[in-house]
Each structure stands twice: as C-alpha cells, then as structure tokens.
Amino acid sequence: MPTTTASPFAHLPEPPYYVVIFSSRRSEGDNGYGNMAETMARLASEQPGYLGVESVRDADGFGITNSYWADEESIRAWKAVVSHAAAQKFGRERWYEEYQVRVARVERAYGFAG
Amino acid sequence: MPTTTASPFAHLPEPPYYVVIFSSRRSEGDNGYGNMAETMARLASEQPGYLGVESVRDADGFGITNSYWADEESIRAWKAVVSHAAAQKFGRERWYEEYQVRVARVERAYGFAG
Numbered sequence: 001m002p003t004t005t006a007s008p009f010a011h012l013p014e015p016p017y018y019v020v021i022f023s024s025r026r027s028e029g030d031n032g033y034g035n036m037a038e039t040m041a042r043l044a045s046e047q048p049g050y051l052g053v054e055s056v057r058d059a060d061g062f063g064i065t066n067s068y069w070a071d072e073e074s075i076r077a078w079k080a081v082v083s084h085a086a087a088q089k090f091g092r093e094r095w096y097e098e099y100q101v102r103v104a105r106v107e108r109a110y111g112f113a114g
Numbered sequence: 115m116p117t118t119t120a121s122p123f124a125h126l127p128e129p130p131y132y133v134v135i136f137s138s139r140r141s142e143g144d145n146g147y148g149n150m151a152e153t154m155a156r157l158a159s160e161q162p163g164y165l166g167v168e169s170v171r172d173a174d175g176f177g178i179t180n181s182y183w184a185d186e187e188s189i190r191a192w193k194a195v196v197s198h199a200a201a202q203k204f205g206r207e208r209w210y211e212e213y214q215v216r217v218a219r220v221e222r223a224y225g226f227a228g
Contacts, residue, residue, distance in 0.1 A: 008176040009137060009214055019135065019218055021180060023123060023168050027228075054137050056170040056178050062122040064170050064178045066135060093228055100123055100225035104133055104218035111214035114141075114207055 010052030010068055015106045017051055018069045020078075024099035026061035033095045043081055049074025061097075068106070075103060124166030124182055129220045131165055132183045134192075138213035140175035147209045157195055163188025175211075182220070189217060 026033070044050055049070035057063030069075045092099065140147070158164055163184035171177030183189050206213065 008139065008174075009212060012216075015216070019133075019216065021133065021135075021220075023180075025122065054178060056172045056176055058170045058172065060122075062170055064168060064180060066137075066178060066180070092226060096226065096228070098123060098225070098227040100223065102126075102129070102133065102220045102223040104220040106135075106216045106218040109214065109216040111212070112206060112210065113212040114210070 010054050015109050017106050019104050020067045021102040022065040025097045027097050047078050124168050129223050131220050133218050134181045135216040136179040138177050139211045141211050161192050
C-alpha cells in the first residue's frame with residue numbers, strides 16, 4: 001500500500017463524543033460534486049466541536065464518511081450550515097442516488113497501530 | 115455508476131441500535147485476508163442481534179466497515195467470537211497496518227433514496 005504523509009485516520013479524544021455516519025451512492029457525472037465536497041470538508045473542519053473525519057469511496061460510487069463531533073449541539077450547528085450551503089440548495093438528489101445518515105454517540109474506542 | 119442487485123446499504127430498524135465502526139488500513143499482500151474476511155462476514159450475519167453491515171475500501175487500502183447491532187450484549191458476544199476465531203489467533207497485525215474501533219449508540223437516522 002502507498003505510504004502517504006496525510007493519514008486517513010482521525011485523531012480523536014477519549015469518548016464520549018459523537019459521529020455522523022453518512023453512507024451514500026453517487027450519481028453518474030461530477031456536476032459540481034468535487035467542488036461541493038471540498039467546500040463542505042473545509043467548512044466542517046472550521047466548525048466548533050469538529051473532531052475529525054474518515055472517508056472512503058469505492059470504484060462503484062458507494063462511500064462512507066464518518067465525521068466526529070464533540071456534542072450534539074455541534075452536529076445541529078453543522079447541519080444548519082449544510083442546509084444553507086450549496087449542497088442543500090441544489091439538492092443532494094443531484095449528486096446522490098441514495099444516502100443514509102445515522103447520528104450516534106461513541107461510547108468506547110480502541111485500536112492498533114503497527 | 116454500475117447498478118448491482120445487492121445494495122451496499124444496510125436496511126436497519128428505527129433507532130436506537132448500535133454500530134461498531136472499524137476503520138483500517140491493510141498491509142501489503144493477501145496472506146489469507148480474503149478468506150478470513152469472508153468467514154468473519156458470514157459469522158457476523160449469523161450472530162444474534164446482527165442488523166447489517168456497510169463496508170468500503172479504497173485503492174490505497176484504507177477501509178471503513180460499519181456493522182450494526184441490536185444492543186451492546188450482541189456486540190460483546192460478537193467480539194468473543196472474533197477473539198476465538200482465526201482473525202484474532204493469527205493476529206490482526208498480519209492483515210492491518212492500523213485499525214481503530216469505535217462503538218457507538220445510534221440515536222437518530224434519516225435518508226434519501228431516488
């Protein structure tokens with residue numbers, strides 16, 4: 001596997017904290033998706049309570065983005081930002097065949113790094 | 115995007131339920147990983163309290179697997195199965211450069227399907 005300087009892993013504090021799980025399948029074509037995704041990622045990282053993100057998409061267009069937040073209030077504020085930004089204005093239907101959002105409270109965490 | 119008969123989305127009940135977020139980066143080479151992953155997926159789906167799974171890995175070997183469970187007891191039982199199975203016996207270090215596990219309680223969910 002290639003070694004990259006930017007780790008795809010989020011560096012998170014001890015639980016509890018929150019996660020927004022965004023599972024999606026992209027529609028055909030870019031249609032401004034790349035720009036929007038970049039803007040959204042930047043806006044998210046500037047939000048109060050933002051802890052980090054992990055994101056993967058496969059060649060079939062199915063992806064999972066887990067974004068981590070300090071508390072529910074941070075998530076509500078972020079949702080309001082998204083609602084007023086281009087992502088919502090042009091309709092997510094433009095970029096996604098389907099998406100599912102689950103909001104969850106992380107209660108414990110552990111890991112391994114070689 | 116290709117249309118497949120098997121949807122990558124999990125079909126889940128109304129919250130609350132639990133999610134085990136498994137973020138990982140694969141080591142080089144298969145070394146039995148494919149067989150192990152297949153066996154683990156089958157064993158998970160046979161466990162009491164298993165609700166579903168969503169899983170993606172990119173070309174760089176970074177992946178996210180979110181598995182969904184009815185309650186914490188189901189997760190503990192599943193963890194015991196994993197611990198006694200090959201995945202643990204041979205050491206996850208064989209297959210992963212790094213992994214992080216977060217266990218969370220899903221509190222609300224919504225989505226869109228075109």
